[in-house]
Amino acid sequence: MQTEVIVVAAGSGTRMGSAMKKQYLPLDGAPILVRTLQTLAACPTVHRIVLVVAAEDVPYISELIEAYHLSKIGDVVAGGRERQDSVRNGIGALLHNTEIAAVHDAARPLVTPEEVEAVLTAAKMFGAATLGVPVKDTIKRVDQGQVRETLQRSDLWAVHTPQAFRCEWLAEAHMRAWEQDYTGTDDASLVEWAGYPVSMVEGLYSNLKVTTPEDLVIAEALWRARKGTDNQ
Numbered sequence: 004m005q006t007e008v009i010v011v012a013a014g015s016g017t018r019m020g021s022a023m024k025k026q027y028l029p030l031d032g033a034p035i036l037v038r039t040l041q042t043l044a045a046c047p048t049v050h051r052i053v054l055v056v057a058a059e060d061v062p063y064i065s066e067l068i069e070a071y072h073l074s075k076i077g078d079v080v081a082g083g084r085e086r087q088d089s090v091r092n093g094i095g096a097l098l099h100n101t102e103i104a105a106v107h108d109a110a111r112p113l114v115t116p117e118e119v120e121a122v123l124t125a126a127k128m129f130g131a132a133t134l135g136v137p138v139k140d141t142i143k144r145v146d147q148g149q150v151r152e153t154l155q156r157s158d159l160w161a162v163h164t165p166q167a168f169r170c171e172w173l174a175e176a177h178m179r180a181w182e183q184d185y186t187g188t189d190d191a192s193l194v195e196w197a198g199y200p201v202s203m204v205e206g207l208y209s210n211l212k213v214t215t216p217e218d219l220v221i222a223e224a225l226w227r228a229r230k231g232t233d234n235q
């Protein structure tokens with residue numbers, strides 16, 4: 004029985020606004036995507052990685068795989084217009100004997116092997132799990148510049164990736180969402196919508212998604228701090 008991780012790296016990085024797509028920008032000297040793939044490959048429970056990239060980037064990805072000796076990459080497939088389309092394409096490349104399928108954003112290079120293993124273990128036990136952290140800010144619902152509601156913060160979590168699922172739950176949820184034109188901003192929301200329970204695994208605040216330029220500055224600082232600690 005296999006555990007596979009779909010890494011989605013086919014976005015265009017609009018909010019980063021850089022000339023180079025954000026997943027290829029350097030983080031302490033190596034592309035963000037490479038940092039992400041190296042961490043996943045270092046996880047003992049991860050057997051195989053399906054990498055989803057923009058079709059035009061496939062030759063560059065082959066170069067990266069060779070240059071950085073990236074391991075466990077089973078398939079490189081083309082992404083789609085939205086993240087959800089890219090994940091669906093990745094699901095199509097999973098092996099038939101996959102028991103647990105996880106999905107991870109290439110743009111979250113600071114995830115730790117311990118976080119990955121924790122969410123995979125929870126998915127094995129409960130069927131579906133996501134990493135997340137309790138929100139630190141007060142969250143308000145705003146409409147047309149007016150505060151409409153202040154949400155109960157103790158119930159709110161910011162959701163990260165990886166998110167991990169029994170493979171058949173993930174495949175069914177994505178297939179039904181596609182058929183019924185349902186869209187969610189993460190895979191857990193599709194699995195919830197399909198009627199399955201999703202467990203929350205508390206992760207680290209450092210597992211941020213590199214989305215806007217300031218995230219890159221923070222990610223670089225966190226990476227270097229972690230490296231400094233490791234060297235001690």
Ligand SMILES: Nc1ccn([C@@H]2O[C@H](COP(=O)(O)OP(=O)(O)OP(=O)(O)O)[C@@H](O)[C@H]2O)c(=O)n1
Pocket residue numbers: 011012013014015016017018019026055082083084085086087089090108109110111212213214
């Ligand atoms: N069509 C898409 C869109 C996003 N992603 C991936 O999904 C992850 C999370 O998406 P996000 O941070 O929103 O990335 P982008 O879509 O690239 O960013 P933006 O929305 O700013 O354009 C990223 O690793 C991104 O590469 C993808 O594989 N295919």
Ligand SMILES: C[C@](O)(CO)[C@H](O)COP(=O)(O)O
Pocket residue numbers: 086108161162163164188189190212214
């Ligand atoms: C999947 C995700 O990273 C969980 O926080 C997030 O929902 C992706 O959203 P985006 O709109 O693609 O940034």
